[in-house]
Amino acid sequence: MRRLKKYQTGEAAQYITRRAALRKLQLSLNDFRRLCIIKGVYPREPKHRRRAQKGSSDIKILYHAKDIRFLLHEPIVWTLRDYKIFAKKTGRDRAIKDFRNLKRRLALFPELRIDHIVKERYPTFIDAIKDLDDCLTLLFLFSTFPSLRLIPREQSALCRRLTLEFLHYIISSKSIRKVFISIKGFYFQADIKGQMVTWIMPHHYPFKPHSKAEVDFKVMSIFVEFYTIMLGFVNYRLYHSAGYTYPPEIHYEKQADLEDNYKDELSYVSDRIAALNSDLDSKTNEPEEEIEDIDLDLIEQGQNSNRLITLKKKTQELKRLRTLFKGLKFYINREVPREPLVILIRSFGGKVSWDSTVFTGATYAETDESITHQIVDRPILSDKYISRDYIQPQWVFDCVNQRTLIPTNKYFIGATLPPHLSPFVDSKRESYIPPEESGTGNESFYNKDGSKSDENILDAQPEEIRTLDDQQLQVAYMEEKLEIEGDGYVQSEDEINPENDEVAPKELQKRDQEKLSMSVKVGKVHKENKRLNRKNELDEHRLQARMVKPRHRNLFRKLIREKQDKEKEKWLLKKKRRIIDGQNKDN
Amino acid sequence: MAKKQVKRKATEFIEKKKVKDIDIKSTEEDEGLQEDLLQNISNEDNDSSDDEGAAKAYQSDDSDELEFESDEEGNYTSKWDANVPSENSDDDDEEASGEEEEINESDIEDISGEEEADDNDDDDDDEDGISDEEPISSKESNIKVSSNNKEIKKTKRAEKNKPNDLNTAKKALEAQNAKTNESLNNLKNELNDKEQIAAAPANKAEYEDSDTSDEEDIRNTVGNIPMHWYDEYKHIGYDWDAKKIIKPPKGDQIDDFLRKIEDPDFWRSVKDPQTGQEVVLTDADIELIKRINSSRVPNPEHNEYEPWIEWFTSEVERMPIKNVPDHKRSFLPSSSERKKVSRMVHALKMGWMKTMDEVEREKKAARGPKFYMLWETDTSREQMRRIHDPVSAPKRDLPGHAESYNPPPEYLFDEKEQREWLKLKDEPYKRKLHFMPQKYKSLREVPAYPRYIRERFMRCLDLYLCPRARRTKLNIDAEYLIPKLPSPRDLQPFPTVESLVYRGHTDLVRTVSVEPKGEYIVSGSDDKTVKIWEIATGRCIRTIETDDVVRCVAWCPNAKLSVIAVATGNRLLLINPKVGDKLIVKKTDDLLAETPQVDTMESERIKTAVQWSVAEKEEQEKGVRIVITHFKPIQQVTWHGRGDYVATVMPEGANRSALIHQLSKRRSQIPFSKSKGLIQCVLFHPIKPCLFVATQHNVRIYDLVKQELIKKLLTNSKWISGMSIHPKGDNLLVSTYDKKMLWFDLDLSTKPYQTLRLHKNAVRSVAFHLRYPLFASASDDLSVIVSHGMVYNDLLQNPLIVPVKKLQTHEAREEFGILDVVWHPIQPWVFSSGADATIRLYT
Known part of the structure; x- marks a missing residue:
């Protein structure tokens, strides 16, 4: 039997360095990078790095040997090699000025087919949706790019097309859940097939030339190459599952003069689609909302456990969100970023239009009297209509996040806006909660009357449903509140009663009685020094914390440090807020 | 400045011209008298003759070219012959040929005339001013010639236009030919005249062709050099006879001024740079200069608006020039093309071929990716080879x-x-x-985030370059890691507050010990005193001064005796504190007073190490009864539970560092013949005849009866500071200077059952309570930590250790904190002695 030498089995044989992988695949580093990006092969972190690196201690990029063997059988490796051959041959033709051959060769450019890789990387559709975050964010960025040397016009145009298609689906499926205006861009979170997909739409004109050391557009372009294919397939499936035709078509009246001109027609349609302001043609009538009703029924039949209640609440909230802007007519001023607002308004049932000179697809003019809200982002507006609310764009975002129509008085033209809070922060966490966030829930609740009166004028029917919902919610809320208070009350009793009310006075009285049996004095209530108590408890806790097992000690310390950092941060924020509030009061 | 330059150029130009004129003259007349030069220049009448000469020169050019062109004539005519004959009838051949010759000649002349005109244009540049007037005359002649030509041409055309009917045409042709002949003859005559005229000056004009400007000025032979080289000389060059050309006398400014006033021509006199002579410009020159200055054409006779002569007609001729009928295939459809077209139509019909539009559209469609239903359902999974153990990349954090x-x-x-x-x-x-x-x-003010692209790029890098591994992320609370222990409240009683402070020592109190009945404590300090305190009141009952620092005090655990062992320096003092029950005090005094009979001989080893002696009188008064003098300073002293034996430790004593003294027999033993390290402390087992010996690293347990090592406890610590044994004798607590306390379960193993890191600094001492399941530890971090240490009778149940209280009231003094800690024998009270010279009682 042959005796194995060191590093021929185990971890050392499991991993392969990048250099070895290159040698094995007979590819250049650039080709290998491209292959890895498209195939989704990434380096692995071994359990014992030293062993995996065959004894060397410097950090190397290690791939799983199986992954590399897997790449060995990939057909696109041959396409990558064909590229090389292509470049050589065309180069030669060019050099000897054989343009006839060159033309023939250029027509036979080897195309990279990566459809099968999408399927392979995402065996189920849900997998693909789970991995959509990076894809969407990158494509939304690329769709804004100008034509660059490394990023051809077609690529950014394709990105734009695919993202628009995706947005159409998002609008028609009303799947947006949370939105946020960050300094980086607009965050959107949508619920697609039960998966939360978050993407960023950058603020206008994000492109900025970068040095190659800072940003390598080539790498990003390869990612985009894969992501476009992936998003295309995802869009296809989404459209079909929602009953739309893909590529998207919209219902429009064919104009006589357009009919003969195919190109004009195409551009007309693509413009309409880009405007995001028209419904897509569907193959069937969608029976979607019924499904959720059935869910609700099921829940009602089931036991009234806590989980079910929360589920019910959630579905109700969702229902409310879906009809949030129903019956409202918005007009977007030209200075407001159109796309994000159109997505929000349209996906929650509102009608929207804009200045027809800004973009195609405007459905009504500013002079329309039935407009209820005009979104304005300038300090002064000369021509105003009494019949509509003039609001700043943040209102729409805040409304969506709070699932209600907030009173518009804080969002008037030129008003200093209330802070815009992130909906992604879990309010259950222990860290700092800004007073606006803790206040918003109640505030919106109490101020609802004002907004209601406004809405009643618009249309009655959806409003009734909403008020009903509100009432139910209100009842639920009050009950909950009572419960919480009750709990708190009981707890405080538990704490106080045995020590203060019962023990201390009685004992004192007893003692008094023993000492002076004749006279009865009113017993003094022994007050516990809360600070001292707290300190004692803290000491106790500290002592117990020292009993952590040695093997957990480092972890424990880390956790404690994290907790302390959090607390410190919280304290700092609180302090800053206090100072700021104080200054505001002084002013 | 510009004007001046122009002026200067103009003057130069004029001078040159003059010079040329002179040259021509001289060549004409063959008289090179230089004295006459100036006169010649001033003479204006010569101009016209000049022009003539020039014109003649051109004529001569013509003649040259005529000769030259005649070579081509043959070809031309032959061509003509090839084309023309079809028009003319055979009869007219001779005439026609003659006519043709003539026509050709005139044609050629015409052409040459044109060429001449071209040449004239060229020559304008070469000959500058001279040729200014020439073109007109030559052109005029040209025009004449060309007009003749035109006539001829017209007639020719007329000929061509005529149809082929010979009869009528013949006569007309003849008449016309006659006419043309006449006119041609006239023309020829004229031309010949002109040629004759031109022939005369042709010889002279040969020089004119040369462009060399060097020969222009010939009076001064210095050549084309910068004339300022002669600035310093009186002469300005050399004439043809190699004589110096003397510069004219140059007057000073006054002379100039005078001349300016006197000479009416002063303003038009210019200096000739070649000769240095003054030259007076003629009116024509001045006129010329003026015209140039005002940027007009220098020649005043030049007409800029001459009538347009249409050399080639712009009218579309209605009749063809040639008389060849169109070929058949020019009007019959091609059958091969028809076949081609029909094939194409068929191909289009069949869909084999596509229109350009279609092709374009198809290309466009083919260019982009094509999408189809890749996944049949949402969750179904097709069996496919994937990468090994895929790890999905974590999502980015959501914004706060x-x-x-x-x-x-x-x-x-x-x-x-x-x-x-x-x-x-x-x-x-x-x-x-x-x-x-x-x-x-x-929102309007929000700019694009400058690092957005960079962030996206970094994310891309992360996705393909960052090593991935599956890690179980611990999402637990820190509390979860704290072992679940009963609450201290359930483990009462234990001391919680400081209730008394015993002050009186002036230096750090190293040691403290409690009376077995729990009424008094004794303390030993670095101020060389031993003090006895009443516990309840905190009163110092007695102070016993000693000679040396008191290292250790130990109250005899036997309640029937009242003896304190005090280790001070080399001596171990057995003191009767004279407190408490007087009977016992008396009894103890009696017991210590009588000296028992020594039966056995003590070995030399012991004798040199220890001497027993009765205390001196002074010391007797203080209460000291027996003094055992050791050969090295004593570190620690400890009693056996029955109070008969006392063990001392001298760390410096090498292999005699641990000693056991028996009070009743006044005898000492050295239990170990060999030292196994630096002994720190020793301890008697409460029940068994065992001795615990702690060296720096380990604790050894010896059976005193069998005189053998029972066990060696491995502490895995650097330096042991103290030990305490549980009253039941199965558990040992060891404190170390490296912040740890070790709980050994003696039944279990030689390794600690639990290591407690309760203190933040060196632990100085530990103590078990005799009755309660409590133990306390004292450390340099100024704290006494009271812990619950429950040992169960059930052997299967492990001891329960719960730290319950941290008592921190001692003050810091240098680096020491608390040095000793002792429990009250009955109550759950604990005494601690610290470096701040106090003893504190916590209840």
Whole structure:
């Protein structure tokens, strides 16, 4: 039997360095990078790095040997090699000025087919949706790019097309859940097939030339190459599952003069689609909302456990969100970023239009009297209509996040806006909660009357449903509140009663009685020094914390440090807020 | 400046011209008298003759070219012959040929005339001013010639136009031919005349062709050199006879001025740079200069608006020039093309071929990716080879409030935070936020995030370059790691507050010990005193001074005796404190007074180490009864539970560092013949005849009866400071200077059952309570920690250890904190003695 030498089995044989992988695949580093990006092969972190690196201690990029063997059988490796051959041959033709051959060769450019890789990387559709975050964010960025040397016009145009298609689906499926205006861009979170997909739409004109050391557009372009294919397939499936035709078509009246001109027609349609302001043609009538009703029924039949209640609440909230802007007519001023607002308004049932000179697809003019809200982002507006609310764009975002129509008085033209809070922060966490966030829930609740009166004028029917919902919610809320208070009350009793009310006075009285049996004095209530108590408890806790097992000690310390950092941060924020509030009061 | 330059150029130009004129003259007349030169220049009448000469020169050119062109004539005519004959009838051949010759000649002349005109244009440049007037005359002649030609041409055309009917045409042709002949003859005559005229000056004009400007000025032979070279000389060059050309006398400014006034021609006199002579410009010259200055054509006779002569007609002729009928195939459809077209139509019909539009569209469609239903259902999974053990990349963190474009004000950085953020430019990962929070008043003001692309790029890099591994992320609370122990409240009683402080020592109190009945304590301090205190009141009952620092005191655990062992320096004092029950005090005194009979001989080894002696009188008064003098300073002293034996430790004693003294027999033993390390302390087992000996690292348990090592406990610590044994004798607590306390379960193993790191500094001492399941530890971190240490009778149940209280009231003194800790024998009270010279009681 042959005796194995060191590093021929185990971890050392499991991993392969990048250099070895290159040698094995007979590819250049650039080709290998491209292959890895498209195939989704990434380096692995071994359990014992030293062993995996065959004894060397410097950090190397290690791939799983199986992954590399897997790449060995990939057909696109041959396409990558064909590229090389292509470049050589065309180069030669060019050099000897054989343009006839060159033309023939250029027509036979080897195309990279990566459809099968999408399927392979995402065996189920849900997998693909789970991995959509990076894809969407990158494509939304690329769709804004100008034509660059490394990023051809077609690529950014394709990105734009695919993202628009995706947005159409998002609008028609009303799947947006949370939105946020960050300094980086607009965050959107949508619920697609039960998966939360978050993407960023950058603020206008994000492109900025970068040095190659800072940003390598080539790498990003390869990612985009894969992501476009992936998003295309995802869009296809989404459209079909929602009953739309893909590529998207919209219902429009064919104009006589357009009919003969195919190109004009195409551009007309693509413009309409880009405007995001028209419904897509569907193959069937969608029976979607019924499904959720059935869910609700099921829940009602089931036991009234806590989980079910929360589920019910959630579905109700969702229902409310879906009809949030129903019956409202918005007009977007030209200075407001159109796309994000159109997505929000349209996906929650509102009608929207804009200045027809800004973009195609405007459905009504500013002079329309039935407009209820005009979104304005300038300090002064000369021509105003009494019949509509003039609001700043943040209102729409805040409304969506709070699932209600907030009173518009804080969002008037030129008003200093209330802070815009992130909906992604879990309010259950222990860290700092800004007073606006803790206040918003109640505030919106109490101020609802004002907004209601406004809405009643618009249309009655959806409003009734909403008020009903509100009432139910209100009842639920009050009950909950009572419960919480009750709990708190009981707890405080538990704490106080045995020590203060019962023990201390009685004992004192007893003692008094023993000492002076004749006279009865009113017993003094022994007050516990809360600070001292707290300190004692803290000491106790500290002592117990020292009993952590040695093997957990480092972890424990880390956790404690994290907790302390959090607390410190919280304290700092609180302090800053206090100072700021104080200054505001002084002013 | 520009004007001046122009003027200067003009003058130069004029002078040159003059010179040329002169040259021509001289060549004409063959008289090179230089004296006459100036006269010649001033003579204006010569101009016209000049022009003539020039014109003649051109004529001569013509003649040359005529000769030259005649070679081509043959070809031309032959061509003509090839084309023309079809028009003319055979009869007219001769005439026609003659006519043709003539026509050709005139044609050629015409052409040459044109060429001449061209030449004239060229020559204009060469000959500058001279040729200015020439073109007109030559052109005029040209025009004449050309007009003749035109006539001829017209007639020719007329001929061509005529149809083929010979009869009528013949006569007309003849007549016409006659006419043309006449006119041609005239023309020829004229031309010949002209030729004759031109022939005469042809010889002279040969020089004119040369462009060399060197020969222009011939009076001064210095050549084309900068004339300022002669500035310093009186002469300005040399004439043809190699004589110096003397510069004219140059007057001073006054002379100039005078001349200016006197000479009416002064303003038009110019200096000739070649000869240095003054030249007076003629009126024509001045006129010329003026015209040039005003940027007009220099020649006043030049007509800029001459009538347009149409050399080639712009009218479309209705009749063809040639008489060849169109070929058949020019009007019959091609059958091969028809076949081709029909084939194409068929191909289009069949769909084999596509229109350009279709092709374009198809190309466009083929260019982009094509999508289809890749996944049949949402969750079904097709068996496919995938990469090994795929690990999906973690998602990016979602933004918090700070990232908002309009965050609450507290999230914005203040100056300090900002400074810190900027300072960590090189280590951005240390920043608490990867961006600087910004607040904008409205959405309108929000710019594009400058690092957005960079962030996306970094994410891309992460996705394909960052090593991935599956890690179980611990999402637990820190509390979860704390072992679940009963609450201290359930483990009462234990001391919780400081109730008494015993003050009186002046230096650190090293040691303290309690009376077995629990009424008094004794303490030994570095101020060389031993003090006895009443516990309940905190009163110091007695102070016993000693000679040396008191290292250790130990009250005899036997309640029937009242003896304290005090280790001070080399001596171990057995003191009767004379407190408590007087009977016992008396009894103890009696017992210590009588000296028992020594039966056995003590070995030399012991004798040199220890001497027993009765205390001296002074000391007797203090209470000291027996003094056992050791050969080395004593570190520690400890009693056996029955109070008959006392063990002492002298760390410096090498292999005699541990000793056991028997009071009743006044005898000492050295239990170990060999030292196994630096002994720190010793301890008697409460029940068994065992001795615990702690060296620096380990604890050894010896059976005193069998005189053998029972067990060696491995502490895995650097330095042991003290030990305490549980009253039941199965558990040992060891304190070490490296902050640890070790609980040994003697039944279980030689390794600690539990290591407690309760203290933050060296642990100096530990003590078990005799009755309660409590133990206390004292440390240099100024704290006494009371713990619950429950040992169960059930052997299967492990001891329960719960730290319950931390008592921290001692004051810091140098690096020492608390040096000793002792329990009250009955109550759950604990005494601690510290470096701050106090003893404290916690109840």
